[in-house]
Amino acid sequence: MERDTDTAGTPAASGAQERRPRYVYLGPEGTFTQAALLQVTSPQEADLQPCPDVVTALERVRAGEADYAVVPIENSVEGGVNVTLDTLSTGTPLVIVGEMLVPVTFTLCARPGTRLEDVRRISTHPHAWAQCRRWITQHLDGATHVPATSTAAAAALLASDEPNPGFDAALCSELSARQYGLEVLAAGVADNPHAVTRFIRVARPGALPGPTGADKTTLMVHLADNEAGALLSMLEQFATRGVNLSRIESRPIGDSLGRYSFSIDAEGHLAEERVQATLIGLHRVCPTVRFLGSYPRADGRRPHVRPGTYDADFRAARDWVSGLLAGLRVSGD
Ligand SMILES: O=C(O)C(=O)C[C@]1(C(=O)O)C=C[C@@H](O)C=C1
Numbered sequence: 001m002e003r004d005t006d007t008a009g010t011p012a013a014s015g016a017q018e019r020r021p022r023y024v025y026l027g028p029e030g031t032f033t034q035a036a037l038l039q040v041t042s043p044q045e046a047d048l049q050p051c052p053d054v055v056t057a058l059e060r061v062r063a064g065e066a067d068y069a070v071v072p073i074e075n076s077v078e079g080g081v082n083v084t085l086d087t088l089s090t091g092t093p094l095v096i097v098g099e100m101l102v103p104v105t106f107t108l109c110a111r112p113g114t115r116l117e118d119v120r121r122i123s124t125h126p127h128a129w130a131q132c133r134r135w136i137t138q139h140l141d142g143a144t145h146v147p148a149t150s151t152a153a154a155a156a157l158l159a160s161d162e163p164n165p166g167f168d169a170a171l172c173s174e175l176s177a178r179q180y181g182l183e184v185l186a187a188g189v190a191d192n193p194h195a196v197t198r199f200i201r202v203a204r205p206g207a208l209p210g211p212t213g214a215d216k217t218t219l220m221v222h223l224a225d226n227e228a229g230a231l232l233s234m235l236e237q238f239a240t241r242g243v244n245l246s247r248i249e250s251r252p253i254g255d256s257l258g259r260y261s262f263s264i265d266a267e268g269h270l271a272e273e274r275v276q277a278t279l280i281g282l283h284r285v286c287p288t289v290r291f292l293g294s295y296p297r298a299d300g301r302r303p304h305v306r307p308g309t310y311d312a313d314f315r316a317a318r319d320w321v322s323g324l325l326a327g328l329r330v331s332g333d
Pocket of ligand 1: 026030031032033034072075081104125127128149150151152197
């Protein structure tokens with residue numbers, strides 16, 4: 001498991017070795033994001049500060065008020081976390097230096113004395129709601145969703161002195177329900193019991209985590225406007241160098257209808273020749289390419305490297321061309 005070893009964009013890199021790393025995360029206490037954060041550090045090793053939303057957490061890293069942010073990026077049921085993808089794609093550059101996986105199932109909880117059949121309005125994060133829709137229809141048909149900034153924020157409001165929180169129950173982690181002293185009405189709530197959310201550790205650009213042989217590189221690219229085959233030429237850059245993609249999704253750029261950016265996770269590390277060659281190719285065919293980090297995969301899965309795309313193959317090919325050029329120079333004298 002990845003621990004906080006100060007390998008990238010780090011206080012150590014900027015010369016402040018003695019300072020404890022400062023982490024911000026999507027809070028409050030009890031979120032799945034906090035569970036992800038606790039996979040890589042602890043309150044004994046680092047200062048951990050909850051933030052009310054993803055944008056605030058990332059902006060605090062940009063402003064230098066924190067060294068790392070831990071935020072959700074992708075869920076196996078609901079897909080990409082748009083606010084994270086969009087905030088990383090624009091503004092002052094940030095890089096991903098690690099990823100963590102957390103299995104997610106939910107607990108329906110309420111103020112003591114509430115009966116399951118009385119629950120009409122349920123608050124939770126929209127991703128959590130999407131992962132429990134079928135269960136809600138089966139057990140509480142007609143119940144409506146009150147969106148919250150996180151699963152734990154819904155639980156915290158329910159546990160507060162607020163006389164009318166605007167909902168009867170919260171869908172959150174079992175830990176949150178216990179932490180906030182709520183009564184569990186249903187445990188193990190999930191349409192898909194194997195749902196997993198992927199979280200990232202984000203820093204300001206600095207030294208990259210070294211290659212492990214099981215890494216991912218995250219990119220954001222724009223395509224050439226009104227050009228037939230622009231998407232194909234972008235994808236060809238990966239395919240011809242044997243670089244497999246583990247995620248690709250489009251997001252509106254926002255300036256006019258029909259303009260999209262592509263958020264991509266590719267297998268491999270920037271230190272590897274085939275990834276470098278892919279980036280060189282992308283730079284030639286795409287008007288914008290943003291490098292968002294190379295970091296170890298949480299599942300440790302190594303890519304299948306196609307013959308002809310090993311580092312040694314690229315080096316041998318380059319040496320061959322250099323030899324040709326050297327020969328030409330000799331004969332042109
Ligand atoms: O609300 C939380 O507890 C979070 O950590 C956020 C989040 C998400 O953004 O997807 C994380 C995991 C679950 O999928 C639901 C919500």
